[in-house]
Amino acid sequence: MNIVRFFCGFFLIVICGFIQDKSFHLTIPPNWSLPIYDFNKNPLSKEKIELGRNLFYDPILSRNNTISCGSCHSPYNAFTHVDHALSHGIDDKIGTRNSPALMNLAWQPIFMWDGAVNHLDVQALAPIHNPDEMGESIESVVKKLQNSPRYISLFYKAYGDSIITGEYTLKALSQFMLTLVSANSKYDKVQKHQAEFTIQEQKGYSLFKQHCASCHQEPLFTTQQFANNGLLPDPELRDVGRMGITHNPKDSLLFKIPTLRNIEFSYPYMHDGRFKTLSQVLQHYNQGIHRSPTLSQHLSQPKQLSSDEKVDIIAFLLTLSDREFLFNPEFSFPRK
Amino acid sequence: MRILLIIASLCLSSHETFAVENTSLVFVPTFQGRAIQLFDSSYILNKKDTIRFTSIKWYISNIQLLDDNRIIWSDKGNVHLFDFDSNKIPLIEIPTKRNCTTIRFGLGVDSLVNVSGALGGDLDPTKGMYWTWQSGYINLKLEGTSSSIKSSKKEFQYHIGGYSFPYNMYRTITLPMVMSDKIIIHFEIDKILQASDITTLHHIMSPNNNAQTFADSLLLSFSIKQ
The missing domain is CATH 1.10.760.10 (Cytochrome c-like domain)
Structure with a gap:
């Protein structure tokens, strides 16, 4: 009886494995070291990357829905803010630094010009909360996302859960940013x-x-x-x-x-x-x-x-x- | 998918369960022995400074029970947010270990948690206990007003956090304890405030020397009432 039960359980876990296999693997360029980012704690999937990409380009992350991550990190400018010495954010306010270019972030141990941020997952909190950048709070972002049928659906596809949390939001943003690998110059x-x-x-x-x-x-x-x-x-x-x-x-x-x-x-x-x-x-x-x-x-x-x-x-x-x-x-x- | 996993785990797990006797662990913020009520202006520090609290939030983590120096139970890795503002005071269940002589816990979250990226549950950054301009959790948020503060708003704001040398604000507290059905730990806020001068130092918003002094005062701010 116990053996039957064991095999039933084992069989079901194998099936679950097949259902869940929507994973996405980052290719490590030849002669590069292993990434610093711990993918085991945030395994990539196509749905999560797509969610992150939607969030990255969505001004919903700012207080008055005008500034997205892409506003200062434009793909055609190596994900930075071209033409502006000091990047400008919400209400045309000018920050104190030039926005950094985003690429190969899985290999980056520390973030911001002064190393204020210690992990890619929490990086987005800085511009979201900065009064000169997005002037918003993660609490409010999550509430706005929870009122959006489009995001409820995108989060469900990504996490299989009807609830939207700060953790999911930040990790999805990381997923998209982690895919920004430049190694083919x-x-x-x-x-x-x-x-x-x-x-x-x-x-x-x-x-x-x-x-x-x-x-x-x-x-x-x-x-x-x-x-x-x-x-x-x-x-x-x-x-x-x-x-x-x-x-x-x-x-x-x-x-x-x-x-x-x-x-x-x-x-x-x-x-x-x-x-x-x-x-x-x-x-x-x-x-x-x-x-x-x-x-x-x-x-x-x-x-x-x-x-x-x-x-x-x-x-x-x-x-x-x-x-x-x-x-x-x-x-x-x-x-x- | 979840249902399949639940069935799978039921199949793989044993039916036998053991009844474990539990003890409730309660943390109560107090002022000169009285349980604090937010927005109550009747607290008086040093016989002259009237204090009113508007926000008290803190993390407790890594609770351990010890028999002398031997760890007999640990919930290592678990972090509990005490959000006094929204009345979310968790009742922590610990096993009733009769041979327990000592309890140990961390005020705040340790450095490992601080470098682990985005976390969920009580550690979700939406809980208002994560700094955004630099990485790191706030271990203790203590806000309010005092008649002795000269500024127009008379506010004090202490956000105590930081995880890296030399400004690591995580503090481990060890207290002798006799096991009973319910353990009440007083978090004696008056003792923290007495350690520094509220009239001159009313804002701590980053890991620095002032925060360090403040964090050290936490070491003597807990007691068990049995």
Whole structure:
């Protein structure tokens, strides 16, 4: 009798496994490390990703239904806010920083320019609650979603439950953002021997490895650390960067080292968007370094890049553009 | 789908169940021995400061029962939100371990919970106990007004949280206890307020040195009434 009962139970569990198999697996690009994000705690599924995508592009997340995540993280600009040094949010209010580009987030251990956020799942809480960004609260977002028949249906498809919670909302947003993997630029194709650099790009790559790679380490083009890269502090913004979170003077003026992937599309540059072009950025590393006690040791000597060398480095940086990523219809505004 | 899983689990589980004797664990916020009522202005601190509470919320986690130093029961990983504002005071059931001499629990949530992303139930960020401008749970929210505060609104707001060195605000509290049918633990809010000067320090909104002092005062703010 017990054996019969055991086999019945086992059989039913196997059937359940088949019914539930709508999982989605992220492809890890060759030569990349394993993702930091723990997918076991938020297993990807097509329905959850689709829900997250709907939420990402929906201004319902803001107080007056005007600002969505996509407002400041546009897919065609490497998921950042092009043309604005400081991103603007609800009621045309201007924030204090340039919105970061979103990609390869499963490999990112810490978020925001100052590392204020420790997990992708809770990242969205910051812009939702920021009075200059979305000016809303997660409590109110969940209530609005619960009054939307469309979302009740999308959440049910994703979680098999009629209730909408903050946890589900945030995890669904994570699901969509986790799929934003950019790993098919010309640089990547060269690594896979599917393409070749031009002579200029190759020169630029060598110079890049010599001058830039200690912070912008391949293949993610960031060490994921924080650094003071010698920007003269803005007297109005008075942004101390990482120290604002840790209160440690050693972290004064340190900001997260951003990835350089899709850099061609993610202008303007730096945490306050002070540089509009890559040429200005290289000029900064050549001549503009502001010396302060926490300056990165890699910048203690000014780079003495010639005009030709700067052009070569930029030619290389343009090989980091991944058009398949930028124009992937799966990542763009969902058509209902 | 759920029904199938339930049937499956019934098939796989045994029919035998054991009756376990339980004890109720109750936390009561008190002021000089009296149970606190929100919006009641009759609390007086240091014989001069009139206090009125408008919000009291806190987390209790990792409850353990000990026989001397030996852990005899643990609900490790479980976190309970005490939301005094909406009268959601959970009655925690613990097993009636007669040999128990000591109870231990955490005020707040430990660092592991703080780095685990979005969580549900009492830890859902919609409960108003999660900071949004930086990651981390608020272990204790204590808000109200005092006649001694000079600002126009006379408000105090203490949001005590933070999980990373050197500002880890999670505190483990250990109390001697004799097992009975019902255990009432007094959370002596007056003792916390006495540890700092409410007239000068009336807002703590982030993990910092003031929050650290405040969190340390929690260590002496619990007692068992039996």
